Amino acid sequence: MSTPVVRIENLVKRYKELLALDHFNLEINEGEVFGLLGPNGSGKTTTINCLLSLLSYDKGTIEIFGREMKPDSYELKRQIGVVMQNVAVFEELTVYENIDYFCGLYVKDKNLRRQYVQDAIDFVGLKDFTKFHPKKLSGGLLRRLNIACGIAHKPKLIILDEPTVAVDPQSRNKILEGIVKLNEEGATIIYTSHYMEEVEQICTRIAIMDKGRNIAIGTKEELKKMIKKSEIITIELVDLPETDLAAIRQLPHIYQADFTDHKLVILCNGGKHNLVRVLNYLQERELSVGHVYSELPTLNDVFLEITGKELRDM
Amino acid sequence: MQVYKTFLKIAKAKLPSSIVYLCVFLVLTIIMSATAAEDTASKFEVSSVDICMIDKDQSTASQALCDYLTKYHTPVTLDSYDSETLQDNLYYQRISYVLMVPEGFEEELLAGHEPKVQTSKRADSASGYFVDQQIESYLRALSLYVTGGSSITDAVKQADDAFQSAPEITSLQFDKKSGDTDKGMYYFFQYLPYVLVMMLLEGLSPVLIAFRQKDLAARINCSALHTHAKNMQIGLGCITYSLGNWLLFAIISVILYQPSQIFSRNGLLCLLNSLVFTLIATALTLLVSSFSMNDNALNMVANVIGLGMSFLCGIFVPQWYLGDAVISASRFLPAYWYVRINNMLSGFSDEALSMDTYRMCIGVEVLFLAAIFAVYLAINRQREKTSLA
Numbered sequence: 001m002s003t004p005v006v007r008i009e010n011l012v013k014r015y016k017e018l019l020a021l022d023h024f025n026l027e028i029n030e031g032e033v034f035g036l037l038g039p040n041g042s043g044k045t046t047t048i049n050c051l052l053s054l055l056s057y058d059k060g061t062i063e064i065f066g067r068e069m070k071p072d073s074y075e076l077k078r079q080i081g082v083v084m085q086n087v088a089v090f091e092e093l094t095v096y097e098n099i100d101y102f103c104g105l106y107v108k109d110k111n112l113r114r115q116y117v118q119d120a121i122d123f124v125g126l127k128d129f130t131k132f133h134p135k136k137l138s139g140g141l142l143r144r145l146n147i148a149c150g151i152a153h154k155p156k157l158i159i160l161d162e163p164t165v166a167v168d169p170q171s172r173n174k175i176l177e178g179i180v181k182l183n184e185e186g187a188t189i190i191y192t193s194h195y196m197e198e199v200e201q202i203c204t205r206i207a208i209m210d211k212g213r214n215i216a217i218g219t220k221e222e223l224k225k226m227i228k229k230s231e232i233i234t235i236e237l238v239d240l241p242e243t244d245l246a247a248i249r250q251l252p253h254i255y256q257a258d259f260t261d262h263k264l265v266i267l268c269n270g271g272k273h274n275l276v277r278v279l280n281y282l283q284e285r286e287l288s289v290g291h292v293y294s295e296l297p298t299l300n301d302v303f304l305e306i307t308g309k310e311l312r313d314m
Numbered sequence: 315m316q317v318y319k320t321f322l323k324i325a326k327a328k329l330p331s332s333i334v335y336l337c338v339f340l341v342l343t344i345i346m347s348a349t350a351a352e353d354t355a356s357k358f359e360v361s362s363v364d365i366c367m368i369d370k371d372q373s374t375a376s377q378a379l380c381d382y383l384t385k386y387h388t389p390v391t392l393d394s395y396d397s398e399t400l401q402d403n404l405y406y407q408r409i410s411y412v413l414m415v416p417e418g419f420e421e422e423l424l425a426g427h428e429p430k431v432q433t434s435k436r437a438d439s440a441s442g443y444f445v446d447q448q449i450e451s452y453l454r455a456l457s458l459y460v461t462g463g464s465s466i467t468d469a470v471k472q473a474d475d476a477f478q479s480a481p482e483i484t485s486l487q488f489d490k491k492s493g494d495t496d497k498g499m500y501y502f503f504q505y506l507p508y509v510l511v512m513m514l515l516e517g518l519s520p521v522l523i524a525f526r527q528k529d530l531a532a533r534i535n536c537s538a539l540h541t542h543a544k545n546m547q548i549g550l551g552c553i554t555y556s557l558g559n560w561l562l563f564a565i566i567s568v569i570l571y572q573p574s575q576i577f578s579r580n581g582l583l584c585l586l587n588s589l590v591f592t593l594i595a596t597a598l599t600l601l602v603s604s605f606s607m608n609d610n611a612l613n614m615v616a617n618v619i620g621l622g623m624s625f626l627c628g629i630f631v632p633q634w635y636l637g638d639a640v641i642s643a644s645r646f647l648p649a650y651w652y653v654r655i656n657n658m659l660s661g662f663s664d665e666a667l668s669m670d671t672y673r674m675c676i677g678v679e680v681l682f683l684a685a686i687f688a689v690y691l692a693i694n695r696q697r698e699k700t701s702l703a
Contacts, residue, residue, distance in 0.1 A: 049532075052532075052536040053536070054532050054535060054536055054701075054702075055702060055703075056702045056703060071541075071702075072540075072541075074538050074539075074540060075538070077536060077537060077538045078538035080536070082533060082536050084529050084532060084533060086529045087529070088527070088529035088530045088532070088533045089530070090320070090324060090524060090530065091524070092323070092324040092327035092328070092524065093320065093323060093324070097320075097323065101316060101320045102533065102537070104316035105316060105317075105534065105537035105538060105539045106537060106538045149533070150533075
């Protein structure tokens with residue numbers, strides 16, 4: 001088995017009385033798009049900062065590409081690209097100069113750097129804005145510049161810390177597509193976010209964090225299997241007698257059914273054709289049906305079931 | 315040298331705010347230099363004032379005093395000598411000085427007391443103070459000879475002889491102390507600390523603050539660039555910027571005041587003094603930029619430091635006009651020692667030019683430089699520790 005790109009073992013980080021990371025463990029393999037999902041304050045950014053040696057920690061070990069990560073591990077840092085949560089560029093430099101500056105912190109060769117900068121500009125689609133100063137860019141373009149500055153030197157490991165915060169949907173899609181493309185080109189990605197849809201969309205494996213702990217880890221399918229709920233069926237009805245509701249509750253794989261405001265909400269725990277089975281029963285009982293919805297559980301449902309709270313409430 | 319190059323690029327972008335101070339400084343210096351060039355001639359005129367003398371004693375001694383003053387000043391006769399007329403003539407500048415010798419003047423002198431005279435002058439008249447000094451000196455000499463046993467006639471003769479052999483009035487003027495150099499050069503160096511502090515705080519601080527922005531600093535810190543290399547390049551950028559500023563002013567001084575003056579001994583001493591102060595201003599800039607602040611706050615801090623130091627240390631207001639308390643406090647600021655050297659070299663102050671004093675003042679400036687830099691390093695080390703924790 002190959003060495004993981006990132007290995008975090010038993011990481012503990014305290015801010016005075018606050019335990020930000022509580023014996024946190026993580027392994028990320030080469031070629032993954034790994035999502036760190038959790039509400040604000042769950043420890044995602046602290047994990048990233050410890051990983052990059054921007055923060056000291058109280059206990060534990062961090063290895064990147066099989067070697068211990070320390071503040072002076074410059075050769076390791078050369079292989080890492082970072083896109084910070086906040087846009088971190090020089091206001092006084094143009095788009096091109098900014099990308100060239102940050103690329104130059106990794107790549108000494110001028111000709112190679114010129115090529116890399118051009119590639120990064122093309123990659124994020126800022127070709128028409130190279131001479132613009134950051135102040136002249138829209139929020140979405142600014143985020144793209146932020147990404148270009150982090151990935152221009154073609155790193156093997158790219159860490160993106162909530163890169164889509166406050167970005168319009170169009171730019172967000174562009175950014176997400178770019179991340180997938182970077183992964184396809186061979187980079188391992190660590191992606192932190194509190195937007196579960198994004199994580200579901202692009203991540204091959206996901207760790208859900210809460211209170212500095214890794215509460216669940218796996219592919220999105222694996223995570224969803226961890227919880228009881230596998231399907232939510234919602235059916236609009238004019239009326240549903242209590243006896244029928246009780247009968248529906250007795251159908252296979254249904255563990256909860258409620259009827260309120262002319263809506264029958266059924267929670268299933270596995271099994272197949274649950275919706276068909278319920279509709280057949282209602283047809284037999286000659287109960288007229290309105291709109292019908294069937295939803296699979298989301299990562300929010302996973303988080304809700306494990307922690308008892310919503311991801312977005314945090 | 316990626317950081318160094320970027321440092322200079324950002325500094326270039328911040329240049330316009332510094333250039334404003336450069337322009338103001340040049341205009342101020344040129345005006346002051348032009349004024350200084352006319353000073354020598356005007357100073358000679360102040361030694362000859364229109365003076366109205368009222369001798370109520372009509373004695374040998376009082377007549378001798380009036381004769382003595384007549385040698386240097388122009389006596390003016392008025393129709394009336396009542397108080398109102400005298401005040402009107404002073405107000406309308408028909409006369410600059412009024413001397414009234416009271417009755418009993420000679421008797422006082424013979425009794426061994428220093429006799430008193432009544433005088434009036436325009437409040438804003440510098441020459442009036444000069445006449446005060448002449449009268450006081452003459453009367454003191456007269457009194458000395460009488461006390462020594464001379465008769466009034468002999469005392470008058472002796473005093474006249476003594477003052478005849480005394481140096482010319484013009485030779486008493488302070489602007490001649492330091493030789494034949496143009497005072498304009500000293501005005502240039504006098505105002506230099508203010509403009510240096512402002513240009514460095516307004517031009518260099520924003521660059522340093524840009525590099526210190528939390529997220530940018532984090533991005534640089536997690537790059538492959540060694541921390542030492544980064545610090546060295548930023549330090550080199552600071553030195554380049556500061557010395558570039560100093561060199562610019564050195565070149566301007568050569569253009570304005572000719573190489574013969576700037577490369578004279580006094581000129582070179584002024585240049586060295588300004589170089590040491592440039593380094594102090596750089597250390598001060600580093601210290602100020604340790605506290606991340608926005609442009610408005612930085613502007614406010616720059617003005618407080620620049621103007622505060624200039625007024626307290628005698629850059630805008632000569633040190634001899636400042637109160638003892640202010641002077642005592644200003645000794646704790648580096649600009650005081652800079653200005654003291656400049657005053658000494660230019661002859662603006664009464665302090666005689668001495669290389670020992672020069673070395674002492676430069677030494678104090680170097681101590682300030684070391685102290686400010688040490689505080690900056692301590693703050694930075696603490697900040698680095700905090701950011702990692």
